[in-house]
Amino acid sequence: MTISLIPVQGMPEIHPGDDLGRLIAERTELRDGDVVVVTQKVVSKAEGRLIQVDPDDPLSHKAVVEQEAVRILRRRGDLIMTETSHGFVCANSGVDLSNMERGWAALLPLDPDRSARRIRDSLRARAAVAVGVVVSDTFGRTWRVGVTDVAIGTAGVAAVVDLRGGVDGLGRVLEVTQVCVADELASAAELVMGKSAGVPAAVVRGVDPAWLRESSVRTEVVRPYREDLFR
Amino acid sequence: MTISLIPVQGMPEIHPGDDLGRLIAERTELRDGDVVVVTQKVVSKAEGRLIQVDPDDPLSHKAVVEQEAVRILRRRGDLIMTETSHGFVCANSGVDLSNMERGWAALLPLDPDRSARRIRDSLRARAAVAVGVVVSDTFGRTWRVGVTDVAIGTAGVAAVVDLRGGVDGLGRVLEVTQVCVADELASAAELVMGKSAGVPAAVVRGVDPAWLRESSVRTEVVRPYREDLFR
Numbered sequence: 001m002t003i004s005l006i007p008v009q010g011m012p013e014i015h016p017g018d019d020l021g022r023l024i025a026e027r028t029e030l031r032d033g034d035v036v037v038v039t040q041k042v043v044s045k046a047e048g049r050l051i052q053v054d055p056d057d058p059l060s061h062k063a064v065v066e067q068e069a070v071r072i073l074r075r076r077g078d079l080i081m082t083e084t085s086h087g088f089v090c091a092n093s094g095v096d097l098s099n100m101e102r103g104w105a106a107l108l109p110l111d112p113d114r115s116a117r118r119i120r121d122s123l124r125a126r127a128a129v130a131v132g133v134v135v136s137d138t139f140g141r142t143w144r145v146g147v148t149d150v151a152i153g154t155a156g157v158a159a160v161v162d163l164r165g166g167v168d169g170l171g172r173v174l175e176v177t178q179v180c181v182a183d184e185l186a187s188a189a190e191l192v193m194g195k196s197a198g199v200p201a202a203v204v205r206g207v208d209p210a211w212l213r214e215s216s217v218r219t220e221v222v223r224p225y226r227e228d229l230f231r
Numbered sequence: 232m233t234i235s236l237i238p239v240q241g242m243p244e245i246h247p248g249d250d251l252g253r254l255i256a257e258r259t260e261l262r263d264g265d266v267v268v269v270t271q272k273v274v275s276k277a278e279g280r281l282i283q284v285d286p287d288d289p290l291s292h293k294a295v296v297e298q299e300a301v302r303i304l305r306r307r308g309d310l311i312m313t314e315t316s317h318g319f320v321c322a323n324s325g326v327d328l329s330n331m332e333r334g335w336a337a338l339l340p341l342d343p344d345r346s347a348r349r350i351r352d353s354l355r356a357r358a359a360v361a362v363g364v365v366v367s368d369t370f371g372r373t374w375r376v377g378v379t380d381v382a383i384g385t386a387g388v389a390a391v392v393d394l395r396g397g398v399d400g401l402g403r404v405l406e407v408t409q410v411c412v413a414d415e416l417a418s419a420a421e422l423v424m425g426k427s428a429g430v431p432a433a434v435v436r437g438v439d440p441a442w443l444r445e446s447s448v449r450t451e452v453v454r455p456y457r458e459d460l461f462r
Contacts, residue, residue, distance in 0.1 A: 001423060142454075
């Protein structure tokens with residue numbers, strides 16, 4: 001019943017073309033049913049989703065942010081709240097300069113669910129285990145200070161677990177409870193990764209086996225525009 | 232470096248006046264540095280934050296929701312998005328009928344940070360350990376489908392860890408990174424509690440000792456109205 005959060009230590013600096021599944025499988029003993037959480041930054045680096053920016057010209061970064069947005073929702077100071085092509089609503093279209101070489105920015109993966117599937121397939125091929133993969137990124141929240149890690153892509157692990165029609169602890173039928181376990185897995189993993197520790201992946205061991213199924217953040221987690229109350 | 236998420240098993244049904252700290256300390260071996268996450272529902276029950284509603288009249292529940300709101304932000308069908316007296320923006324003012332006896336609803340604790348301190352003090356007195364406490368609740372998110380657990384109160388564990396001015400993995404000074412570890416702890420704990428498993432508390436073991444400090448969700452996490460972009 002206990003879940004363990006295990007950081008993957010000793011990962012090298014990641015470059016375009018690197019096989020993240022291989023690098024992770026070489027550094028940790030995976031077991032069937034593990035969920036591997038990998039941060040967007042290394043996924044973007046491995047996929048070559050990098051772009052040059054002028055480090056002395058803030059407008060250069062801003063132009064990339066606007067190029068990556070399908071809709072600009074709010075501006076305040078240097079912050080631009082945008083909607084990305086994936087349907088994510090986040091700061092600066094997810095374009096980010098931290099942990100990057102000076103003069104380079106990382107863009108979000110084009111299809112983070114596909115990124116997760118690619119890592120999952122590589123892990124499966126090398127470690128001969130059935131694992132789930134979550135690609136995580138760090139997002140702010142509308143009403144709350146501080147950032148938390150959320151899932152931007154999943155493979156082999158439920159994004160949302162639907163407890164609609166389940167039974168609560170007193171035996172009554174529950175109303176709607178759709179739990180976004182993918183986001184909770186991403187947040188949990190962040191606790192052992194940290195922003196400055198150079199740990200870009202972690203293993204979550206001991207999750208409910210029922211959660212291990214095909215899934216997609218794009219189709220399960222992104223709130224459709226027509227259902228949105230605040231955009 | 233590994234963090235363990237340990238459910239507290241065998242908790243009884245909670246009634247007004249129950250000492251949650253004692254009930255938890257009797258069922259788990261706590262260690263210095265543990266963080267105990269307790270769900271709002273049992274905190275509200277222990278504090279007698281209960282109100283009668285007419286189970287056959289939806290307007291009865293709605294009246295309580297409106298009474299608990301300081302501001303009504305959006306309505307859609309049965310859903311009312313409100314701002315509570317604590318400054319939380321959530322569905323139905325956090326008033327909730329699940330896992331409640333028919334005809335009763337649970338209100339949010341009046342001061343969830345104080346609730347967390349009370350549980351922390353009780354745990355400290357009984358188990359002679361220095362622990363942090365997070366009171367968690369289940370909130371939806373503006374742009375994402377599904378709910379996740381977040382912190383509504385904290386004691387003895389950082390709500391937000393400020394990595395502003397820290398150094399990233401490449402030795403460069405980071406821009407602003409304020410991580411809401413309290414929300415990440417709540418989400419992590421939810422993974423071993425589940426909505427229907429009757430586990431209202433969990434222990435998070437192995438967190439960074441630097442996070443164990445006085446804190447408050449009210450002052451650190453609630454985004455001030457003047458900084459809000461979407462209300």
